[in-house]
Amino acid sequence: xxxxxxxxxxxxxxxxxxxxxxxxxxxxxxxxxxxxxxxxxxxxxxxxxxxxxxxxxxxxxxxxxxxxxxxxxxxxxxxxxxxxxxxxxxxxxxxxxxxxxxxxxxxxxxxxxxxxxxxxxxxxxxxxxxxxxxxxxxxxxxxxxxxxxxxxxxxxxxxxxxxxxxxxxxxxxxxxxxxxxxxxxxxxxxxxxxxxxxxxxxxxxxxxxxxxxxxxxxxxxxxxxxxxxxxxxxxxxxxxxxxx
Amino acid sequence: xxxxxxxxxxxxxxxxxxxxxxxxxxxxxxxxxxxxxxxxxxxxxxxxxxxxxxxxxxxxxxxxxxxxxxxxxxxxxxxxxxxxxxxxxxxxxxxxxxxxxxxxxxxxxxxxxxxxxxxxxxxxxxxxxxxxxxxxxxxxxxxxxxxxxxxxxxxxxxxxxxxxxxxxxxxxxxxxxxxxxxxxxxxxxxxxxxxxxxxxxxxxxxxxxxxxxxxxxxxxxxxxxxxxxxxxxxx
Numbered sequence: 001x002x003x004x005x006x007x008x009x010x011x012x013x014x015x016x017x018x019x020x021x022x023x024x025x026x027x028x029x030x031x032x033x034x035x036x037x038x039x040x041x042x043x044x045x046x047x048x049x050x051x052x053x054x055x056x057x058x059x060x061x062x063x064x065x066x067x068x069x070x071x072x073x074x075x076x077x078x079x080x081x082x083x084x085x086x087x088x089x090x091x092x093x094x095x096x097x098x099x100x101x102x103x104x105x106x107x108x109x110x111x112x113x114x115x116x117x118x119x120x121x122x123x124x125x126x127x128x129x130x131x132x133x134x135x136x137x138x139x140x141x142x143x144x145x146x147x148x149x150x151x152x153x154x155x156x157x158x159x160x161x162x163x164x165x166x167x168x169x170x171x172x173x174x175x176x177x178x179x180x181x182x183x184x185x186x187x188x189x190x191x192x193x194x195x196x197x198x199x200x201x202x203x204x205x206x207x208x209x210x211x212x213x214x215x216x217x218x219x220x221x222x223x224x225x226x227x228x229x230x231x232x233x234x235x236x237x238x239x240x241x242x243x244x
Numbered sequence: 245x246x247x248x249x250x251x252x253x254x255x256x257x258x259x260x261x262x263x264x265x266x267x268x269x270x271x272x273x274x275x276x277x278x279x280x281x282x283x284x285x286x287x288x289x290x291x292x293x294x295x296x297x298x299x300x301x302x303x304x305x306x307x308x309x310x311x312x313x314x315x316x317x318x319x320x321x322x323x324x325x326x327x328x329x330x331x332x333x334x335x336x337x338x339x340x341x342x343x344x345x346x347x348x349x350x351x352x353x354x355x356x357x358x359x360x361x362x363x364x365x366x367x368x369x370x371x372x373x374x375x376x377x378x379x380x381x382x383x384x385x386x387x388x389x390x391x392x393x394x395x396x397x398x399x400x401x402x403x404x405x406x407x408x409x410x411x412x413x414x415x416x417x418x419x420x421x422x423x424x425x426x427x428x429x430x431x432x433x434x435x436x437x438x439x440x441x442x443x444x445x446x447x448x449x450x451x452x453x454x455x456x457x458x459x460x461x462x463x464x465x466x467x468x469x470x471x472x473x474x475x476x477x478x479x
Contacts, residue, residue: 002335104333105375173333173375192333208331216330241372241411242444243451243468244330 002103003206004177004195005213006072006186008227012203012212013071014058019209021075033092033099034068039184049092049099069227072177072186074101095132097139097182102128103206104173104193107241112169131166131176138165139182160234163187163222167236175206177225186225187233190217192240200229219244247271247362249353252302254290256429256449257368257407260419264406265366266298267422273360274302277349279342280311280320283435290430305352310342317342319433326433326440329447338377340433340444346380347389350403354393357401367405372412372448383408412452420458420478427461441466 003020007013033049065071074092092101106127113121113130116137121130139145139162148161156164159180167189175193179186188195188204196213197204202225205213217223222234250265252258252274265272274295278284288304295302311320318324318339332338346369353365373381386405393401407415419426431449432439439446441464450468453460459475460468 107371107375194331194333194335240333241375241451242329242333242447243441243454244333244447 003075004073004101004103004175004188005075005203005205006070006177006188006225007203007212008070008201009203010062010065010068010071012201013073015212016203016205016209017058017073017075019207020073020205033072033179034065035070035072035179035184037067037069039069070186072101072179074103092179093126093129093132095136097180098132098135099179099181100128100132100135101177102131103175104191106130106170106174107172108170109172127172131170131174131178134166134169135162135178138162156234157183157185159183159185159187160222160224163189164234164236167191167220167222171239173240173242177204188217188223188225188230189221189236190219191236191238192219192242192244197223197230202226202229204230245269245271246364247273247300247357247360248364248366249273249275249357249360249362250299250366251275251277251349251353251368252291252295253277253368254287254292254294254430255368255445256412256419256426256431257370257415259290259294259429260415260422260424261366261368261407262294262299263422263424264418272299273356273362274299275353275356276302276304277307277352278304279307279345279349280309280314281342281433281435282319282322282326283430283433286430286432286435290428293428303356307348310348314343326443328442329444330442332377332444335377337379338444341377344380346378346385350389354401354403358396358399361399363399363401365401365403367403368407369405370407370412370415371409376444376448381408411455412448413455416452416456416458420456426478429462431462436465438463438465440464441468 005016005020007016092099109127109130113125117133142165145158145161148158163178173192175190175195177188194206195217196208197215197217198213199215203213220235220238221232223230224233248270250262250272252262276291315321318326319342324339327339357365369381379385390403431445433443433445434440439462454473454475457475458478459470
């Protein structure tokens, strides 16, 4: 089963990783990013990305992460005919402004990719790749979002508006974490895909994990993920083909 | 009037396809399968009703040995609970998946079509099948199986899936236009007296009716907010 998960505590993160890789069939690949304490958001060296074919024993990574404060992961099961692991074609997917991991199956990624990223989008591109691309296009060129950067009245942030706009364009099933290289903030959303969380700790997971992630998160809501917990900060219209 | 084979499960999609093909004035040879699925008796009652007096022939093919060799699917193994949508959505292949089922059934339909001189098999795969985790309901699968069939040197049977790009809403609207009696279709994997409303099959069906603006005439064991969505009865 594909899974997304995250925590501000590495031991809890290891538990979430173990639960996500075990549920369902198998994890073809896995990755996580870890953010250094006091990281500069967009600085690559402060946000460490590690990808693995198959599964990995994260217990071995404890000592490495003593200077890191946030962990975001993805375990990958194949959703297309391409079953081989390749670091270039696996999660997370990046644009200039955002890093994204996605669990689910999108329906209109080809149309969106061709329309909004002509010349870059290929027919064999993974559906998830369209998400960070559209996020970047929206944050750079959407008039409402660009103008909001000058809004000092405490309205929704640029990141939230961008994620709302992007989610409203996507069709299909998705649960995503979105890391903003602009601000260093992290967000999670779901439309159809399972997603559970802990409102107090900020932990989240595609699978239900007793005592760690037990609250079923709402569809159509943008949650801001901090060490103080999960906060509803935006919303979008859901368009899942499944009534839950 | 050309001959064709239509696998009719008694579900919503295959019933719409059946009605569509009959409206196109084809000579329809229907096929239903018992592969040991827990909801067979509910599906079969609907399939018999839909095909009665309208199809040139209707065969029921018994594959219930499948239960003995496949134990990983909730549909054929009573020891595995049918997965609820909220627990598995996003999973590329849920426990409800029956290994290689469509390949098996379409192969049999193709063999049957070839033997009776039919050139097409009309298959009811829909867009939502791929999203629900069924690789054998995808466009890629359809293309691949037709590539295999094209190796036949003499009698080429094409598998056609007119609904494969259509949402459940589109399929229901098509069914309404064709006069389909949706009360005579069975979707729920559970196969109990009332549909559960919680398995992925029910979920996509309910969502389709809600988006199309119609009340599903099939009864559910959970409350569906038809009123809130201003759904109307199908005339």
